[in-house]
Amino acid sequence: MAALTISRRELTQRTAFSLLVLATAIVTVPVLFIIIYIVVNGAGALSWEFLTQAPSQAGKAGGIFPAIVGTFYLMLGTIIFSLPVGVLAGIYLTEYARANWLTRLINMAILNLAGVPSIVYGLFGLGLFVLAMKFGMSLLAASLTLACQALAMTITTSREAVIAVPREYREGSLAIGTTKWQTIRHVILPQALPGVITGAILAMSRAAGETAPILVVGAAFILPGLPTSPFDQFMALPYHLYTAAAHVPGMSKVTIWGIALVLLVVVLSFNSLAVFIRIRVRQRRFGS
């Protein structure tokens, strides 16, 4: 009898664990499938011409060079507008803020900024940067919009990086009569830099893949040339992919998967770079 009970419990456990393994497999296998599928189907489109030429015949021929360039401009613009601000906000929260209602309010705001849907950021950018500030449908307006969206991330990652700097360094610096800002500038920031950069790269990677905001703020499907000023319209990979897939009849599948592959490579290589830096920093901090 006793033996029977135990084996039933054992059976329950085995069944349960198999289900957990099954869940894990259902979570992970499709991811690998997606990646492999895109690589396999998109690789055929890749060529020197595809990567370096402008599109022609409504994107059915030619390449995606302007979209690649536009995406890099967007990543750059996003980080230019969101990183300094994010770092300073992170510094404020760790070095200056007291534990009071204002700080709680700021933290709540950051949390909610991270949760605002991207399309809502798009409308915000349209209303504020495109229309009210009259930047028009431009690289500048889109960068600012994406920067607002990236803000939550740059603030949080900078804050974590600054918090991780040991207190001893702050005390050592302050104790020889440096000002608070000197301590931050010359001791804390250099130490926090790898963490800050990791966050920045992640934010850039995210910006590269965003579609909804730039759809609203005005990316173009086809443009004759590259943008020459921040006030120019621009092409971007995700928007180009969207239009090619959803709005151009008769678009070849190979081209579509090719664009997806390029976008994926840009986004995932930035992600891996961030992970790489994070691991390196951890090794350096705990290794020696």
Add this chain to the structure above:
Amino acid sequence: MAIASAGLSKSLRRRWRFSEKLIESFILLNGLLAIIVLLGVLFLLLREGLPAFAYTSPWQFFFGTRWYPVSEPPTFGILSFFMATLWVTLIATAIAVPLGVGCAAYLAEVAPASVRETVKPIVELLAGIPSIVMGLIGLLLLSPLVQGLFNLNTGLCGLTAAIMLAMMSLPIIVTVSEDALRAVPKEFREASYALGATQWETVWHVCLPGALSGIAAAIMLGVGRAIGETMTVLMVAGGALAVPYAPTQPMMPMTAAIASGIGNAVRGGPQYQALFAIALLLFLMTFAVNLVADRVLERQKRKFAR
């Protein structure tokens, strides 16, 4: 000596460090920026969205089923969009929660380190795939599958969108649930084993209940993600304007309605304002979900804090 001390005491008086003060105020300003942006978003949505109610009563807006932006006079009823969002979010959550929590439980409690080291990067990878790419997968690969499986007229429907959304909310559900499970103190598990419980009984009766509020927060964050996701539902959900009665119907969630309408809307016109009103609703919904999730998460953290 006296002279020296006098000199010293004089120089100890506070100096006006102008640049330091300037920098400090500037840093404070940046610290406030999160609040400024959030309020800015809210303000803009209110300013552009509220005038919509001059054309439509709130009742008509929320419960009207007809969205005729260009007829004279225009009608803006968003019930079908709202229902569509509800359908896809509910189904996505129903799919993602068992998978996500199961995966998290496996990673946190059962999996050997080597499996965990392989699975976690894959989950991170999933989090990194842009939503437009997921939309593409739904559009080109999943929808024919769903169409064939359920014998539908079109595979572009709520269900297909929901499956893609489920995938997209999995990373946050897995990560936050796993953290919550890990936060359950080791002593609880040991006590359970000491009473003769099996590993699974310990997971089921001790770890999962202990991490419940964290898992609840994870689910809410996943829901927030699903509500706000745009590109996938725009490409995959089918875009029909009628109120959806079944998940297998084509439908138009709120985010998709905004994205597909904003390009044609006359700036400052009635449709433009109505779209901003939808965005306002969306903003408030995700705001509420995130706020509650944060509260729950805080409680979870405090539970085991010693």
Add this chain to the structure above:
Amino acid sequence: MNMNHALLNNRAAHNNETKLKTEQVSLFYGTFQALRNISLDIREKAITAIIGPSGCGKSSFLRLFNRMNDLIIGARVDGRVVIDDTNIYDRDIDVVELRKRVGMVFQKPNPFPMSVLENVAFGPRRHGKKNRHELEGIVERSLRQAALWDEVKDKLGQSALALSGGQQQRLCIARVLAVEPEVILMDEPCSALDPIATLRIEDLMRSLSSDYTIVIVTHNMQQAARVSDMAAFLMMEKDRAGILVEYGPTSQIFTNPQDKRTEDYITGRFG
């Protein structure tokens, strides 16, 4: 007692000026009182040791003199702390300027993750010295003063974190010396070091005491006896607030304490 009386007694007072003093100082962390009504005169160019049981407020007391407690939210000071003629808790005191004059060395060596040279040059640089030649001069002088020059003169460009613990602590002392303070506070500067490194730091303290006013917190009775000219014994009252029990020349505190509680502590720890 296996103590060397000659060593204790040779601390002839060479200077009787008061450099620092506390007048009825109380320190609170929020509602908790960490120090109660402490009045103490600290002599210029001498070494004053603060001793007492763990948690009695020695570190807190030391950190009064460079207002390091300001960094702790909720910390409050009553009474006066005077350097020369100035109450450093006056409202118009410049804390940055104060900390230039009152340097501090911590329990755990905390060199910055920079080169040896940059560590020592850090303070002077922040205080506006930019000339490379001048900075190098300051670095060499400070390292020599800290008895570290010979050991590091060939690796000034290397990371300070590669030095041994004792070298790191002397580097931290050099870093303080480079800003030419008048007072040096040391909070258990040897507690993380081995005995040989400890002796080197003690030698260093003795040699610095002819130019600097030094206040040191230590748990090590032998160390207090070996290096200090004056000693103050702190202790906790029932509510855990620290009070000053006895203060006097080190030889007297260790050989002929006036207070029963000092004697108990000294003999319990020392005999």
